[in-house]
Amino acid sequence: FVESDVRYPRLCEPVANKLLPTLRRQQEDPFMETEELVQIIEREECPGQDKQVIEKVVDFLDDAGEVVKVDNIISINPCWLSQYAIGPVMASYGMRWHAEAPDGRMTRDEAERAIKQYLHDHKLRIRLKVDTVLKILENLGFCMKLEDGSYMFPAHLPPLKYLCEMWKKEEDKKVYVGRRH
Secondary structure (H helix, E strand, O other): OOOOOOHHHHHHHHHHHHHHHHHHHHOOOOEEEHHHHHHHHHHHOOOOOOHHHHHHHHHHHHHHOOOEEEOOEEEOOHHHHHHHHHHHHHOOOHHHHHHHOOOOEEOHHHHHHHHHHHHHHOOOOOOOOHHHHHHHHHHOOOOEEOOOOOEEOHHHOOOHHHHHHHOOOOOOOOOOOOOOO
């Protein structure tokens, strides 16, 4: 739909090349609600444009990787998201996460402690609640919520060798069924 309508590329270009870089410089917090971004785009770049068209522009920007949209939350700076949120959770800062979750699992409270500590350690301020951060990580495939309410972080699973030892079965018992001669 977006590709067949000539309005969208014309509307997306100034938003992606002018408005988003300005917003990224002005805002310390790279997250906002979708409705807030729609209003800013309408006010700054598309006055008088239909709201549905602007929402399609936001969807197009998400598809193009200019923003990351998860439900009603948008990260206007995907680089910030990967550098300060996803990367550290999955990489070296994971040592603290690994101490909290040696088997790759964390309760919601453990995840909240780790997220808040990370934000504090790096002097990062975001308006998002911990549940929203977890939902973003979940929607991006970096963790999954389990049936018991805990979270699995696959990047923090122990090495395969350890898992094999952990799940090692006792000596298999031989069971015979049927007639034997």
